[in-house]
Amino acid sequence: MNFKNLETNRLLLRSISKNDSLDIFNYLSKDEVTKYLGKTSLKCENEAKILIDKILKASSEDNGMRWGIVLKENNKLIGLAGYNSIDFKNKKCNLGYDIDSTYWHNGYGMEAVSEIIRYAFYDLNLHRIEAEVVIGNNPSSNLLIKLGFKKEGILRQSIFKEGVFLDVEIFSLIQE
Template identity: 45%
Template structure:
């Protein structure tokens, strides 16, 4: 089963392999990255290797898909984006992403997320993509709103991290809503 590769203007989204252990560890060992992630920062490279193996297992069982985000111009692995809780028969999944702080606020996360969303709606023919984010994670839900997700409500005590059950927002984007934005005329946007 060949893992699909996606490409954008600045990025290649590729399967995460054992060769990416160190680069993935370098992202997920940072407290700034995992602060609102739902898991503790990695302390050992073996943790990164274990998650990468889980990514492959999730893909093979058709329960998830996770791409490594690679900068085209340098070949640098800077984070991941993908679909969690994938239920192809129910036509739904949840999106997730994280990138190294050196690349925050550069539009890269939006670019990667939009490629994953396009794949999910066009290739997997999903109907709904959900997202869950901590109430305090303004950057994450700001990005979700920017790319068309709608807030549905609050999930109380939904993510346990650092000894605390945290409330989260739940967001969603439906294929018909996404299709409207794809079909809309493109306005001149100097950030692109």
């Protein structure tokens, strides 16, 4: 699958590279950012490089696709968003996104995810987008609901993080 850069009013969604490792480390090392993710905070920049390798490998194998969320005004990478997994046979994907807490409450998540949804439905011809949100991550749940996602239920003890099992809500959006 060919990777395509996407653009919104304020954002460039582009492929990531090892050159982004410091920006990714800087925000994924913050506990407030990773609190509701299925991973712990990064401890060093090399962990960001390993994450980048995993993302690029998934993309090259058509199993996933993640964009760097970059502010047009200053070319600053402020997050990642995309599909954690893609199932072309069943025409569905699993959506994921994370943004540096410095940039929360500016509508960047809504702007990036809206464009990624559009791309999934109209460019990749997918039919269903799923998203899992750790219970308690109300800003993420609210973002999905504003975008038209429906809550389908709870996956009990679905994520094991730092010695604790966490429940997640499952949301979906169907192309109508």
